[in-house]
Amino acid sequence: MMTFNFDDEKPIYIQLAEGIEDAVLSGAFPEETQIPSTTEISVGYKINPATALKGVNLLVENGVLYKKRGVGMFVATGAVEKIREKRKQAFFDAYVKALVLEAQKLKITKEDVIGMIEKGFLK
């Protein structure tokens, strides 16, 4: 099931959308399968139903989910690829920029950072 903490700094509906995306990426919600209803999500995570709906609608707009009238919400075909592509773009902003900033604060050289990254890949 989705696991995410709501202590993050982002608005909850965005955290919820990312949590569902993570579940799609991990295979917990495979493509063309039904995901929990917004009521189940809001009860399960104790969040306002309007917030849950907003998060789910965001993914419908992005083409990750689609609605089947009277049935529920499904993961779209190609959703995994779509999410990966989007996440790659966000990767630079979220991780690389932050990494460089912290390295500069700690006075770690560019060469050392690259060495550390290489070491990270060995594990």
Next chain:
Amino acid sequence: MSTIKLDNVTKCFGQTKALDGVSVVFEENKIYGLLGRNGAGKSTLLNVISNRLFPTSGEVTIDGIRVFENDYALSKIFCMSDKNLYPDTMKVKEIFEITKLYYPEFDMNYAQKLSHDFGLNINKKIKGLSTGYNSIYKIILALSSGAPIVFFDEPVLGLDANHRELFYKALIDKYSEKPATYVISTHLIEEASDIIERVVILKEGKLILDEDTETVLAGGYAVSGPATAVDEFCKGKELLGQDVLGGLKTAYIKGKIRAEELPENLELSKPDLQKLFIQLTN
């Protein structure tokens, strides 16, 4: 429809102004958090709306109809509070039956199901209930009432963590099935903050905030670092409050701050609703 409107409402108790010119609208089918420190006027506000107290001046209307001694308006509100309104020799199930007389939409099956979920014995007399179960039977009345407007005044008083969780889940479940206007007044802000769609904060009888929870959270920032650098950065910005620890300072600022404009020696973070509340009401 069930929109509550307060227009410049003041309530005095002798010299004390418990409510001071409060104008606010509670829109239909939203979950509100009514927050304030002890004595801020939260219960007075709920009591004025539900006609348990008369305002000294100003007007309260529901769908444009004055609530003052008006049965139509009052039949739309269920007000749960820590007060016991029934003789304490009555049994819980008798109170369910009485409530059904006043609220025809009262769902007896649901009340019995919730009682079972909470482990409440409905054959018990009120005076035999613990503090927690005293809150629980009133929570059950409120959730089963079928009223389009429900007030919860400190609903989780004396409830253990499991029962609080059960309450929040039951509330969302009920709200999803049959939307109503819920106004929750609580001191346990953190655990309710994800449920609340809009926040109303009272301070010393005055309305100081009435905004969507998301907007409130998006509009507050905390900047921390060496005190002198924080002070320098905060110049010309709207300051909500600050915490000082030796040479370190955290300032709470209203408005948007971009990470790029922050000097290198300062850290930016997002305070949660409870932290913002403390800064706003200090």
